[in-house]
Amino acid sequence: MLDLIKTMFSLSDENSKKKTINETAKVPKDENIKISHILEENKQYIKNIFENCSDLIIRELKITNNPEFSAMLVYIDNMIQTNLIEQSIIEKLTKENQEKTYTPNSKDYSKYLLGIRDNDIYIDMDKIIDSILSGKLILFIDKVNEALVINVNNPPGRNIEEPEVESVIRGPREGFTESIATNKVLIRKKIKNTNLKMESMKIGRETKTDIAIAYLSNIANHDIVREVRKRLNKIDIDAVLGASYIKEYIEDDPTSGFPTIFSTEKPDVVAGKLLEGRIAIIIDGTPVVIIMPSLFIEFMITNEDFYLKFIPSTINRWIRYLSFIICLTLPGTYVAITTFHQEFIPTPLLVTFIKARSGVPYPALFECFLMLLAYEILREAGVRIPRAVGQAISVVGAVVLGQAAVEAGLASTPMVIVIAATAISSFAIPSTDMYTATTFPRFIFLLLGGTLGLLGVTSGAILLFIKLISMRSFGVPYMAPLAPVVTNELPDLFMRRPLWAKFKRSWLITGTHSIRRKPKSRIKSIKEEHKKAMEENNRKE
Structure with a gap:
């Protein structure tokens, strides 16, 4: 009987010990578990948290200078x-x-034994788990209730390449990658200034994606910076896998098809926007950096404009505005004129149009709708199919289908020309976001032109303009400097002013930090430089 009681007590002691370890390991993570001084408890906790994670590596070893102490290394394989x-x-x-015996202290091992400077010491298990998932190495030491976090991460990634979407003829060709660390370095390389601030945070309950807010503290409007920070802190989402996840949560008008946040994959574009007082958000796992606030005019400007002379850059800007209007309204305008306003067409040309449409069995509205739909299908197919054959198939497919449609009597030759002009004009819009935003309004203008004529097209244009001037991007009017009219910034809407003629930044964005440089005549400055050079030469003589 006595032996039975002893056995029961011994079993209960063993069970209590096991229970202590298991309870420590299975406590919910959000209770801010502290690191235990017992190495086995820490090991069991991590094993339970990373259950069924075959890529977790736990390496136990003995510290030679302290044989009575053990150590444990924890990390994710291949990271x-x-x-x-x-x-x-x-x-x-x-x-x-032989020279020195180290005490079991994380700071000693960090400073003297390991000789590593890029590390942290944590006492909370939740920070340790986040560090492991971020690709860092964790060192646990027996009888020490803290852990050393060593930054030796080397996650897989690609090299810096030129973005395919934003290729340029002249200018920098490097682009962002999927690594937030690399992207921050690329921006730092452009702006070597301590005023360039980068605030870090994590968003996403499951993914815990690293986010960085970049801005120039001496130029950016701090009210807008606080608003960006506030909107980001309000985001409650399980995963952030791309820039669009953030954009849809923080933009002013998420139901509008027109973009109010600028996206780019080029460091020089981001650097230029930061110097104008904008705020950039860098997201880990995507090469796309988003910039705010953004105005309508910015989606018609490319950074390449500033690498060319201002006269050709100005002409290119006019071409983009014209292309935007053509791709938006040309199909609807053509249908409206051929259906309701034939008197606008010269008689010889009208006869040609009538002959071309003589074999088409349905109205011009339905004909144009079918051709636009076919174009959108071809465009989407060209994007989705393999790159090597995508462009060839989209071009050849458009030519073949257009010719076949004319010969079969499904479409007229003038209609094919109109759709082709619309497609070519859309390619002149530099921003992909703005280009895709024109798709739905194009069909609306077509419907208005086919039912109400030019009155419908004009009414649609007025309503669209009212919608655009009512939009805001982080409190900044979307159509500035046109609405509201900002006199000193209005020339930027129509031309690319010479760099020596740009004295101020947009005060709507930067507030009180709008001064770029003091106004000074370029001719006067050249004369002064020439005078100084002459005086210096005379002094030498």
Whole structure:
């Protein structure tokens, strides 16, 4: 009987010990668990958190200079520099050092034994778990209730390349990658200034995606910076896998098809926007950086404009505005004129149109709708099919289908020309977001032109303009400087002013930090420089 009681008590003691370890390991993560001084408890906790995670590596070893103490390394496989671990960490931990015996202290091992500076010391398990998932190496030491977080991460990624969507003839060709660290360095390389601030945060309950807010503290409007920070902090989402996840949560008018947040994959574009007082958001896992506030005019400007002379850049800007109007209203205007306003067409041309449409069995509205739909299908197919054959199939498909439609009597030749002109004009719009925004209004203008004639097209244009001037981008009027009219900024709407003629930034965006440089005549400055050079030459003589 006595033996039975002893056995029961011994079993209860063992169960209580196991229960203590398991309870420590299974406590919910949000209770801010502290690191235990017992190495086995920390190991069990991490194993339970990372259950069924075959890529988690736990390496236990003995510290040579302290044989009575054990250590444990924890990391995700293929996310760190394995060679550096073997040479700089494990070798130093297991190699005997006759000169000095280190106490089991994370700071000592960080400063003296490992010789690594890029590290942190944490006492909370939730921070340790986040660090493991971020690709960092964790060092636990027995009888020490803190852990050393070593930054030796080396996640897989691609090299810096030129973005395919924003290719340029002249200018920098480097583009962002999917690594937030690389992208921040690319921006820092452009702006070597301590006023360039980068605030970090994490968004996404499951993904915990790293986000960085970049701005120039001496130029950006701090009210807008606070608004950006406020909107980001309000985001409650399980995952952030791209820039669009953030854009849809923070933009002023998420139901509008027109973009109010600028997107780019080029560091020089971001640097230029930051110098204008904008705020950029860098998101880990995507090469796209989003910039706010953004105005309508910015979607018609490319950074390449500033690498060319201002006269050809100005002409290019006019062409883009004209292309925007053509791709938006040309189909509807053509249908309206041929259906309701034939008197606007010269008689010889009208006879040609009538002959061309003589074999088409349905109205011009339905004909144009079918051709636009076919164009959108071809465009989408050209994007989705393999790159090597995508462009060829989209071009050849358009030519073949257009010719076949004319020969079969499904469409007239003038209609094919109108749709082709619309498609070509849309390619002149530099921003992909603005280009896609014209698709739905184009069909609306077509419907208005086919039912109400030019009155419908004009009414649609007025309503669209009213909608655009009512929009805001983080409180800044979307159609500025046209609405409201800002006199000193109005020339930028129609031309690319010479760099030496740009004295101020937009005060609507920067507020009190709008001064770029003091006004000074360029001719006067050239004369002064010439005079100084002459005086210096005379002095030398």
